[in-house]
Amino acid sequence: MMDQTHIGYFYWQQPMANSMPPVSRLQTKKQALAGVMRIAPEGTLGAWPGDNPSQCAQGYNCPPPSIFLDNFDPIGNRYIDVGAGGPNPFTLTVSSNASWVSLSQTKGSVSPTAPEQRVFVGVKNWTSASKQQPLVVSVLFTADKYTVPATFEGFVEGGGSVSIEAAHTTRTTSISGVSWKVLPRYGRTDSAVTPWPHLANNEANFTAGAGPALEYDFYNFNTIGGSGNLTITTFVSPSFNAGEKDRPIGLAVQLDSQAAQALYFFPPAAPGGFPAAWGGNGGFAANGIISAVAKVTGVVPGPHTLKISMIEPAVVVQKIVIDAGGLKPSYLGPPESIVHLAS
Missing domain, CATH: 2.60.120.1620 (Jelly Rolls)
Structure with a gap:
């Protein structure tokens, strides 16, 4: 309805003259100080590594990123976005130190033409997942296993x-x-x-x-x-x-x-x-x-x-x-x- 050249509505009547929308320019060759790679797990506020006040609600001393999944979640996986921290291309490998964790891919690459990869993390077999202390890795993935009585519906x-x-x-x-x-x-x-x-x-x-x-x-x-x-x-x-x-x-x-x-x-x-x-x-x-x-x-x-x-x-x-x-x-x-x- 509002897709026209008269931009800048303040009330229902359209503006009488064309106006230019705000223009933002990016420095396409500027490299982030934190490095070429940034990761953003699903549900987190920021991207790692880097001095980002949005990495947690407190805004400082933010802990490592964490994602959670239990066996009754309707959506059975979580994702981690791996993106570019600048113009430099790089390759990436993904691994887990738990055998019950499934990964959608173990290798990938990021470049100016493909600036992001999404890696899905799930559980291969819930019967092999046991309760354990949080895994101290780059991203903490905790799987809580619950059971329901067989007679419940x-x-x-x-x-x-x-x-x-x-x-x-x-x-x-x-x-x-x-x-x-x-x-x-x-x-x-x-x-x-x-x-x-x-x-x-x-x-x-x-x-x-x-x-x-x-x-x-x-x-x-x-x-x-x-x-x-x-x-x-x-x-x-x-x-x-x-x-x-x-x-x-x-x-x-x-x-x-x-x-x-x-x-x-x-x-x-x-x-x-x-x-x-x-x-x-x-x-x-x-x-x-x-x-x-x-x-x-x-x-x-x-x-x-x-x-x-x-x-x-x-x-x-x-x-x-x-x-x-x-x-x-x-x-x-x-x-x-x-x-x-x-x-």
């Missing part, structure tokens, strides 16, 4: 979180003629679910925990900092309150036999207006999501059941993410967790 924590597409329920319940309906291909990642029909139950709402429910069985190995706490974020489609002023849009979240938590996630706004959180680059409309957050306590590692139940109609749930202490910031949330099938 459901989503399994990987990478410190559990991610569930709302349509992939373990069980659903219907109350007073109201059930949850799948909306195929609706939303940002897969599908969504909404109570249906909207005007059932004589157009009345439900108390927290008493309405038709979505249930998800999951297994966690960790809690946030070992505290017994989890944070449950339900990704809900942006929607205005559908009922009267005393009936704001909401849903209920319940873990196991704990009390259900009523979440009313749409902020108040002036009549006919929008709440402040609606607009802007990070607002509800731009992101296509409202995050309804619930915190639960007293959780121990093991099997659990999460229940999302209806309070008001017009709620559209896209995804649920449970933070067990390892959730990383991302736009869409982590990919859906692995489902363990009972044997």
